[in-house]
Amino acid sequence: MSKTYQIPKALTTMKSKLLIISQVFEPEIGSGANRITSIYHYISKVFEVEVLTNEPSYPNDFVYQKQDTKKNSNITRSRAYIKHSNNMIVRLFFYAEITISAVLLAVKRSRVDIVFLSTPPLFLGLAALFVKRKKLVIDIRDLWTESLRGIRRYNNPVILCVSVFFEKMLYKRADLIIINSEGFYEPLEQMGICKSKIKWIPNSIEAKEFMLKNAEPSDVCKVIYSGNVGLAQDMDMFLELAADYLGDSSVQFEIIGYGSNYQALRTEMTRRNLVNINILGVQTREETLEIVSKSDIAFVGLVEHPAFENVLPGKIVDYLGLGIPIIGQVSGYSKSIIDAANAGVTFTKDSFRQPAVARALHQLFRNVSYRQALAENAFTYANKHFSASKNYQRLADILLDTMEGK
Structure with a gap:
């Protein structure tokens, strides 16, 4: 049972004003929107919160046609007319448009006590700087410039130099920095950011979302991937696994996917005739x-680049909370979490064909008792480290301390 947050008596009569600025918010899908929406609900217990965000549009507008996005008067949304695109020039114009829209909305706001800026995209920080405020708090879900280098699509030195300059300037002006990965401590310190103003609040899971099923003997082992299929995700090893078990009806694969590389993934599946992969398409978070x-194993894969050594994808947290053993083509911080939880098998492209990895994967696919043991490990670790009621209430306390200058 989650602990009920006790509102300090000093705040029962008048709450401080906090403005969230974020590109993504419910009902938009993805870990970024999940994170900032959950944070909103928790800190609204102790602050008077408004939100500046965009109309949901990822991966497309059609997904949200039946959603009522105007029911909450505390949420102000702007509409982006430039759509999501794989074209880097178009994407830069998209970021420019949402930044300008956010600035125009920000300058109209009355003075607030805290601006809570969720990044990326980094240049939404311009909007935060236009708001009259006492404190600036930045929630970093990805290190912007490092991510640009990692996806290898924005290699223009001018763009990278401007990004580095603005990133350092913005972080140094923040009164508090929140990170969702402990792997961000070192890069931020290398930018000259004092560690004392950096606080780790990981992506977390609501009490109602924790699930642990008992593994039962079955004729089929289902391996699933869920989430974005974009520039930072690597699905090559998922396809390799499916190809390895193509003639084996006891192992089946499934994808709940969307994103900039999703269609290319489907094209490759067709080219390789991977009929053992079932495609489900976009689903809500609850779905x-x-x-x-209900799956037996979950997959996660990241592009192998130093930029992604420090990240922890939200899907890893979700998989752990659901008690699902993980197959991870990951290294760095993501690998360390899966290994610390003793919740799965990790490898890189270079090690994928090594005998030890092959044996571990075979045991995972064939041994129900082994999967159940890993599932219980995952569930226990998530309950200890990724509980929303603990982490986001701790964030509320940190924000209150920041207001008081502690």
């Missing part, structure tokens, strides 16, 4: 968690 919870 996704329900489907994943």
